[in-house]
Amino acid sequence: MxxxxxxxxxxxxxxxxxxxxxxxxxxxxxxxxxxxxxxxxxxxxxxxxxxxxxxxxxxxxxxxxxxxxxxxxxxxxxxxxRNPLKKNGxxxxxxxxxxxxxxxxxxxxxxxxxxxxxxxxxxxxxxxxxxxxxxxxxxxxxxxxxxxxxxxxxxxxxxxxxxxxxxxxxxxxAFVLMDAKQILTDITQSLQNGISNNEIMIYPATPNANALDALLEVATLHHIPLSEHATSQEWETFNVNQGKGWLVPIPVGYQAISPLFTAGEMQNCRTTEYPSQYVETVYSLGKWVFPFSLPDDLSQCFWHYNTPQDNLYLITQGA
Missing domain, CATH: 3.30.70 (Alpha-Beta Plaits)
Structure with missing residues (x-):
């Protein structure tokens, strides 16, 4: 187009x-x-x-x-x-x-x-x-x-x-699904620097933390005592998403893990008309956004197929 x-x-x-x-x-x-x-x-x-x-x-x-x-x-x-019984019952x-x-x-x-x-x-x-x-x-x-x-x-x-x-x-x-890779980058940096809440260390500084650690942290709830001898009513829940909106891990494409096979070279493939390649899923972070909070330029809200590059087959948002 x-x-x-x-x-x-x-x-x-x-x-x-x-x-x-x-x-x-x-x-x-x-x-x-x-x-x-x-x-x-x-x-x-x-x-x-x-x-x-x-x-x-x-x-x-x-x-x-x-x-x-x-x-x-x-x-x-x-x-x-529950599917129908076989001929033999x-x-x-x-x-x-x-x-x-x-x-x-x-x-x-x-x-x-x-x-x-x-x-x-x-x-x-x-x-x-x-x-x-x-x-x-x-x-x-x-x-x-x-x-x-x-x-x-x-x-x-x-x-x-x-x-x-x-x-x-x-x-x-409705809520519109938006790309939140920048928030994923910010969370990754927070994990590398360490996260604390009310002077309580929740996530110690981990310089080697990566985007996968950030995705796992998005789905993690931390139950934290407010003091050393806290009762059951003196705990609070912390999540790294707080204040960042409705975040969800999403698959955004595939990365090749094998060479590209020519059409018909791979046996038992679904089709012999096109080249084939083994891939694994690539993950990112998405955010559900209310329509009035969408950017003024709506062209940034559309998901497109990206031209394959460096063995990456991705769906990206924006022009």
């Missing part, structure tokens, strides 16, 4: 049974690749109309992880499906998986390359515009997003680039 000239909003997309296991060590909101991949697939279907879709902004209104806890202090266990093997129901909105960068179609979409009462939006809605309803089935799309709207404030209003009261 050269430069978008519209924003396409898929409002209140209800997804059933999406994949909640976003990486080998994280679960919760689905991986970013589930959404960028769905928009890429949709873009290929619109190619004949000289329309190209680019980055995607992800806003979440509600979610429901399909799991249960025996008590408030128990670990979450994912609900598993035996129970089939259970393939363990985690699912989540979502209510989200997606804002997508869109470039229209046909001048006549561009002017038609700019018209408020254009029948061609109405048909195009209905076509986009129908196509996305036929796809899967993050492994889940699209149950309903409330509305599809088109915005000009100058209508960024209207987009923020349309996303209310």
């Amino acid at each position: 050269n430069y978008p000239n519209f924003y396409l909003l898929f409002d209140h997309v209800e997804i059933q049974a999406a994949n909640t296991i976003s990486s080998p060590i994280t679960y919760g909101f689905p991986a970013l690749t589930g959404f960028t991949g769905a928009i890429h697939a949709l873009s290929r279907k619109l190619f004949s109309q000289q329309v190209e879709l680019g980055g995607v902004m992800i806003a979440c209104y509600d979610y429901q992880i399909l799991g249960y806890k025996n008590s408030d202090f128990s670990d979450l266990t994912f609900n598993q499906t 035996d129970s089939p093997s259970i393939i363990e998986e985690g699912k989540i129901h979502l209510d989200i909105s997606l804002v997508v960068e869109m470039e229209v390359k046909d001048p006549e179609f561009y002017y038609a979409l700019n018209s408020q009462d254009s029948e061609q515009k109405t048909q195009f939006l209905e076509h986009c809605k129908k196509l996305l309803m036929q796809q899967r997003i993050a492994g889940g089935s699209v149950f309903q799309i409330e509305n599809v709207e088109l915005f000009n680039l100058s209508e960024e404030s209207e987009i923020k209003l349309a996303l209310m009261p």
Whole structure:
């Protein structure tokens, strides 16, 4: 995509049974690749109309992880499906998986390359515009997003680039997933220098602390006695996230751990049409942000595929 000239909003997309296991060590909101991949697939279907879709902004209104806890202090266990018996009456093997129901909105960068179609979409009462939006809605309803089935799309709207404030209003009261790698860097530096609270050392200075230590610390609660002989009521809880917003570890792509194999060289691969490579997940930090707290320049809020470089296949946010 050269430069978008519209924003396409898929409002209140209800997804059933999406994949909640976003990486080998994280679960919760689905991986970013589930959404960028769905928009890429949709873009290929619109190619004949000289329309190209680019980055995607992800806003979440509600979610429901399909799991249960025996008590408030128990670990979450994912609900598993009970499949039909085999022909001989035996129970089939259970393939363990985690699912989540979502209510989200997606804002997508869109470039229209046909001048006549561009002017038609700019018209408020254009029948061609109405048909195009209905076509986009129908196509996305036929796809899967993050492994889940699209149950309903409330509305599809088109915005000009100058209508960024209207987009923020349309996303209310959702939270938008933003990149927080700078906060991750700041937390890493704090661990290297040491963290104390009310003159109590919580995390001793560790010069060798790295970003993985910071990610683990984001998910850690420290229960601290206020004095040496503190009673059960004289403890407090500390987390490194305090004052930094709603932070979550997220996978943001992959790093190669093997050479690149030519198409057809790797046996038992899903496809023989493209080169293949073994990879491992790359992690970063994300932040859920209320629409009114988004930057004035909304182009900084869209997740894009990055051009592979140095064996890194990343999804980044911003221009």
